[in-house]
Amino acid sequence: MQELIAARMRNVKPSFVREVLKAAGRSDLISFAGGLPAPELFDVEGLREATLAVFDGNAAPALQYGPTDGNAELRAALAALTNERGANAQPDEIVVTTGSQQGIDLVARAVLDPGDIVLLERPTYLAAVQVFELAQAELVGVEGDEQGIDPDELERVVEELAARGRKPKMLYVVATFANPSGSTLPEARRRRVLEIAVKHGLLVLEDDPYSELRFTGEPVTPMIGLARDIDGASELTAYMSSLSKVIAPGLRIGWMVLPEWLHSRVVITKQASDLHASTLAQHTALNYLRSGRLPGHIDRIREAYRERAEAMMASLERHLPEGVLTYRRPEGGMFLWASMAEGVDTMALVEKAVASGVIYVPGIPFYSGNAPTHHMRLSFVTVTPEVIDEGVRRFASAVLD
C-alpha cells in the first residue's frame, strides 16, 4: 500500500518519548521522561463540581455542536486569563483549541507550504518538530543558551538565509520555561526577537503552556504583551496556551490569540479539522474557571513542583559524584535540562537506565540537524520527592555501572 501513502508521512517519526514509554511498559519503572502533570495534584473535587454544574439547568449547549472558535463565555474567560499575564487579548481574537498541540498544527497548516522555513530554538519542543515535519517545512535551528534563544544568532541565521535568497516564514518559541531546556527569555531578548520579526516579516508563534508554573523569580511579560509597544509586531505575533498544565490535560482545551489575518484562516482550518473542541470539555473548563478555584490550585501546583525540583537537585547531588552531571537550576516549569561530559551518549545510556528501572529523555530528539549527545531532559513533576530520590539512585547506578 506504499503507493497510497502521502509523501509527508515518509519522514515523520512517532514521538520518541511515547515510543520508549510504550516499549518499557514496566509498572515499576520510575519515569522522569514524560511531561505529565502529577495526577495526585488534580483538583478532582473542583472538576467534579465543574462537570456537575454542566448539568444544572440547560445542559443542551454542552452536548450540541458549537461555534468553531469556541464558546463565547469561555473565550472571554481565557482572554481574561491571558491578560492577567500581561497581554491585551480580546475574546474575538481567541480560538479555543483541542489542546495546545492543535494550536501549533493549525497555525502550521494555515501558514506553511512545503519547503517553507521554520526557525526553532536549539533544542526545542519535540512535538512541534513533528508538526513542522508533517507540514514538510524546512527546519532551521537557532542556537540558544541558559537565557533562551539568542537574538544575535537569530539575526545572523535570518541574514544568512537572505543571502541565499531564502526568507523564513515563522519562528516557534517557548519563551518561558522552555521544553526541554527550562530557559526563560528575558524581556530585552523578547523585544529584540520581536524587532527582528518585524524587520524580516516573520511570524512569531509564542507557545506558553508553562508560565503559570513559576516557583521562583519574577514573571516576564509574554511576547504578545510586549508586541503592543513595537510597531507592526502585534500583526506578527500569535500566542498560544493551554489548560493542560494548570487544570488537566484530559480536557484537551487550549487557546490561541491571533491577529485577524491569521484568525480567519485558523478558524477555517479548525472547522475542517474537527469542527470545534468538545463542548462538554469547554463548559467544564468554563465552570472551573468561574469557580474561582484556579489561583489557589496553581499555588498548590507551584509549591509541589518547587519542592520536587529541589528534591531532584538534592538527589542528584546525593547520588552522583561531583562533575558527572551539570544542570540549569529551573525557576519554574516541569523540566531540568542536564548535561554529562561532552562525548557521553545519553541515548545509549537510556537503555541501561531502563534496565535499572528509571527512564529519562536523551537530548538528541530535541534537535533538528546535528545534535550534541550528552544532554538529557529530566521531568521532576510527575512523581513525589521520595520516588524522585529512588529514581535518581537508580539513574546513578546505571551511570556508575
Place this chain on the structure above:
Amino acid sequence: MQELIAARMRNVKPSFVREVLKAAGRSDLISFAGGLPAPELFDVEGLREATLAVFDGNAAPALQYGPTDGNAELRAALAALTNERGANAQPDEIVVTTGSQQGIDLVARAVLDPGDIVLLERPTYLAAVQVFELAQAELVGVEGDEQGIDPDELERVVEELAARGRKPKMLYVVATFANPSGSTLPEARRRRVLEIAVKHGLLVLEDDPYSELRFTGEPVTPMIGLARDIDGASELTAYMSSLSKVIAPGLRIGWMVLPEWLHSRVVITKQASDLHASTLAQHTALNYLRSGRLPGHIDRIREAYRERAEAMMASLERHLPEGVLTYRRPEGGMFLWASMAEGVDTMALVEKAVASGVIYVPGIPFYSGNAPTHHMRLSFVTVTPEVIDEGVRRFASAVLD
C-alpha cells in the same frame, strides 16, 4: 500578510451552512439547514450519570494525557458497536477521533499529496469537500442516483482517468443515508464498488454516521463488513463513524476502523494534530455505552425522526401545490433531498426564505465542479412537527411569493 498564508488556504471557503446561519442570527428563524440532532432528545440524565461515574473511584485517567489511539476499553466498546452493524472490527484496528470530521481529515493527511485525485459522489458531504480542498486534492465527481453512487459511472470515471494516465487515490462515500441525498447504496452496489476499488488500488473511505438512524426498511451491511468476502478489499477499506448523532455531538467522539498500513500513519498524524481525544469525553462515552441506555435511546431517536420526516412530507404536501417540489422518501438519517423544477435557483430562493423566517441549504455547495441549481437539502430532525409545519408554511410563502 498575504505572503505568510499557505497556498492551500487560498481555495478553501468557510462552511456555507455555518456562514448562512451566522449571518441570519435571527432567534425566530426556523432552521431546516443544520445537521444538528434534536436537543430535546439528548439523554441528559444518562449523560449526567455517565459523567458523574467518571468521578467515582479514580478520576485521574479521565483527566490525564492518554494514548493517541484512544482508551483501550472505549476502543473495545466501539469495536463491539461496529460489529453489531455487521463488521468484524478488532479494538487494535480502531482509532478514537475528536469527532468523525477529524477522521476524514486524518485520512486525507495520511494519504493525499497535493494534486492527488479523490472521487466523490455527486452530490456529497460539504465538510468532506472542505477537507479534500485543504489537502489540495483534485476532486472528481461520480454521478449517483436514488440508490447512491453508480458503480458503472465509477468504473467509467476511473477508466477515463486511466486513459489520461491518472490514477485516483481514494473514494469517499457515505453509503447509508448519504448527506445530502439521503440515498442508501444497496448491497450489490457496495460489492461492486469494492471490486472496482480492488481492481484499481483505490482506498474506500466509508463514512457511516447515520446508519443507526434507520426508521424504515432493512439495514444494509457496511462496506467494511462486505469487504471480508472480497480478496484484497479489507486492505483498501477504511471505516469511520461517530457518537455525535446517537449520543451527543458535544462529546466530539468518533472512531475509525483502519487497515494496519493506514492505522499506523493515522496515529502519527493524530499525535501531531491534537495528541488524543479528550479523555474526559472518552470516559464519559465509555460509561454511557456501558450503562446499556444506548439501544433504548436510539429507538427513541428513530421514532422521533420518523415522525418528523413524516411531518415534513405531510407539510410539504399541505402547503405546496403539486409538482412544485419533489423529494426522495427517506428511510432514515436526517435529511430530505428535494428538487424544484429544473432551472429554479434555490441559492437565490434561500434569501427570500430567510426573509420569510425559514432556512435550508441550497444544493449547489454539495457539488464540486458544475452543479445543478434546483436541489436543496431539508433537515427534518432539529425541530418538532409543529415547528416543521410552520417552517414549511413560511417556505411555501417564499416560493409562491
